[in-house]
Structures are given as structure tokens and as C-alpha cells.
Amino acid sequence: MTDCTAHRRYVGRFAPSPTGPLHLGSLVAAMASYLDAKVHHGRWLVRIEDVDGDRNVAGADQHILASLERCGMAWDGDVTWQSRRTALYDAALRQLGDLVYPCGCSRREIADSQLRLGGRQAQALIYPGTCRHGLAPGKTARALRLKVPQSPHCVRAFDDRWAGHISQDLTDDVGDFVIRRADGFWAYQLAVVVDDGAQDITDIVRGADLLDSTPRQLYLQQVLGLPHPSYLHVPVVVNELGEKLSKQTGAQAFDTGAAPQQLLTQALLPAARFLGMDIAATSIADFWRQAIPAWENVLAHTCAPVR
Incomplete structure (x- = not known):
């Protein structure tokens, strides 16, 4: 695996929307982005994408952050909220x-x-x-x-x-x-591009459901004079009907305050298996010790290296 730190400083991010607690599908995206940052000795930021006020669920942002912590995923720096960054979007509109x-x-x-x-x-x-x-x-x-x-x-x-x-x-x-949008909220395409540029994000790891959005974001990056990050879109988790696992399709929260061992067996290990990592851990700390080299092995067999 090529170490991107020889060329540039890796900065990744996980950017959930606070429409409800994390479920297995969102955990897969979080885990992939976290592991990719760790494998490349980079920084991993967390941004709450709450710009769509009508869909936000009260307290969901704090539940998401608590779940990440309970799963052993520690972010770098301060958490940011899109709802506090509207001045940046106004400036982009003027530009x-x-x-x-x-x-x-x-x-x-x-x-x-x-x-x-x-x-x-x-x-x-x-x-x-x-x-x-x-x-x-x-x-x-x-x-x-x-x-x-x-x-x-x-x-x-x-x-x-x-x-x-x-x-x-x-x-x-x-x-x-x-x-x-017609309801006055900033569209995802603009907000995510502006935020990624402002936070110097170099590498975006997210679900394949957002693959189709990337060309629009590349165009926005160009007209705003922002650099193009590297992209990695992991497969999305689907339900028995083949639908993307989401709150709308009945996805259930994995973190209900259960003991760490239950988090491991009911969430972290299934998410790892979905990403192609064969891990048999006995604790959350043991899981991450195995997961980082396991993700590097997945990248070596599935993905192109970061340039």
C-alpha cells in the first residue's frame, strides 16, 4: 500500500446527517472512512450535516457522537455543524x-x-x-x-x-x-463542497449511493477554485428487499446502550464482514488492532492506492 504521507497530508471525514441514530449502514461508512484515515496516518474529522432542518431529529447529533465514541472511533479536532457555517455558503453563492x-x-x-x-x-x-x-x-x-x-x-x-x-x-x-432549495435550505451539493474545501479534506470515503453526486461536486469545486479530493465509495448495506438500509427503509439503531461486548458482536464485527474484513476480536480495543491492517489488506486487493 502506498503511503500517501510521502506526498501530502491525508485529511478524511465522516459527515452524518442527524436524521436519527446510527444504524449498520451508516456504521459501515463511518468505519471505512475512519480506517482509511488510520491506514494513511492521517486526520479523521467529524462533521454533522444538519443543513436540512426539516429532517433533523432532536438529539440525534449527540447520539451519533456518543455511538462513535462507544465504538472506539475518536475524531481529531472539534466537531463541526453545517448549521453554524451558513456564512460560508453565502460567500460561495456570491462567488x-x-x-x-x-x-x-x-x-x-x-x-x-x-x-x-x-x-x-x-x-x-x-x-x-x-x-x-x-x-x-x-x-x-x-x-x-x-x-x-x-x-x-x-x-x-x-x-x-x-x-x-x-x-x-x-x-x-x-x-x-x-x-x-425551494424551502430555503442549502442543497447538499453546495454545502458539502464548501465544507470539504474549508476543512482541507483530501480524501472522501463514503457510501456508493453518493457516487452519482460526485461529478456535480467536481464541477462545483472547479468553479469555486477548490481542489479535488480523492474519492472512495464503498458498497451500501441493503435490506432483504434490496433497498439501501436507511431510516426510511426501517433501519434500526445498533447502539441502544448495550454492553461493549454486544456492540462488538452486533455492530462492529458485522460491519467489518460487510467490508470484507475477517476479524475475530474479543474486545473493542482488540477489534481496532486487527481492523487497521485488515482494511489495508482490503485496499491492497480491491482499491487503487491514494496518490
Whole structure:
């Protein structure tokens, strides 16, 4: 395994949304990001992504932090909360200038436009540029969108350390995308890019459900003059129906105040097995002693090294 510290200082992060306690799926993402930072002798930060106020659950942030501590994952520096960083997002909006425009379209209107243009309703909604040159008479601004270049097409590609080469044509596959939502909350795409840049994040390890977001984030990094981190998207945990394990699909919290041995056998060891690590630990401390070299072995057989 190539030691990235020979070239740069590794800074990773785990950025959960406080929509509920950690479940097995979120623990897998936390564990992968934590282990990757440890293998590369880097820093591991924790950021609470609570910018979406309507989905936040009171006390979930503290429950998440307590669960990480009980599982033996200690972060570096202070925890940050997105809700306390809105000045950074305001500054980014000003920097984007004329690339941003108000949009008055609802999701239903976008879906109807897509159908008229020959798309299928089952596909992801692709914004057709309805408000790009100004709001139609009688329309009220709802969201703010970022212009995506039309000619030549805006293609963004990257080499994911797990999934390999990924390329997406933002012009055809996404269109101008939202950076501030109709409800007034900052969109995930803008907030995560600004925060990663402000915290000097060099390496992002997260779930594969966010793989499709990365080209948009690469484009935002470019127009904001921010560096491109390295990416590693681990497979997501699914339920018996093949759905991503989440609060919406009935995922249960793994940390209910049980004894450390139960945390080990009911959460840490299953998460390790999902990531391809064969560990037979007798305590949480013993687990991490084995997990760090085990993750390095997973990387050596599955992933490209950090450059």
C-alpha cells in the first residue's frame, strides 16, 4: 500500500446527517472512512450535516457522537455543524455570481417537461433549462440553480478508488442543478463542497449511493477554485428487499446502550464482514488492532492506492 504521507497530508471525514441514530449502514461508512484515515496516518474529522432542518431529529447529533465514541472511533479536532457555517455558503453563492439563477419550476413541471421531450418518468429528473434565461411571467422564484455548460458538454470524470473510472455528462444527464432549495435550505451539493474545501479534506470515503453526486461536486469545486479530493465509495448495506438500509427503509439503531461486548458482536464485527474484513476480536480495543491492517489488506486487493 502506498503511503500517501510521502506526498501530502491525508485529511478524511465522516459527515452524518442527524436524521436519527446510527444504524449498520451508516456504521459501515463511518468505519471505512475512519480506517482509511488510520491506514494513511492521517486526520479523521467529524462533521454533522444538519443543513436540512426539516429532517433533523432532536438529539440525534449527540447520539451519533456518543455511538462513535462507544465504538472506539475518536475524531481529531472539534466537531463541526453545517448549521453554524451558513456564512460560508453565502460567500460561495456570491462567488458563483452569474452562474446562479432563480428557478420557479416544481418537480411536477420538470417531470412533465421531461415526458414532453421524450424521457421516461422512471428516470432521474433532468432539468430542461426552463428558467435559465429568466422567469416566465407569473412565475415566482423557488430555488437557485447553477448553470452547467451547454457547449461543449460538461463532462466530469474521476477515478474512484473502489468503483474505478466514473464519467458523467452533466449537460445531458443532470442539467442545471439546485444549490439552494425551494424551502430555503442549502442543497447538499453546495454545502458539502464548501465544507470539504474549508476543512482541507483530501480524501472522501463514503457510501456508493453518493457516487452519482460526485461529478456535480467536481464541477462545483472547479468553479469555486477548490481542489479535488480523492474519492472512495464503498458498497451500501441493503435490506432483504434490496433497498439501501436507511431510516426510511426501517433501519434500526445498533447502539441502544448495550454492553461493549454486544456492540462488538452486533455492530462492529458485522460491519467489518460487510467490508470484507475477517476479524475475530474479543474486545473493542482488540477489534481496532486487527481492523487497521485488515482494511489495508482490503485496499491492497480491491482499491487503487491514494496518490
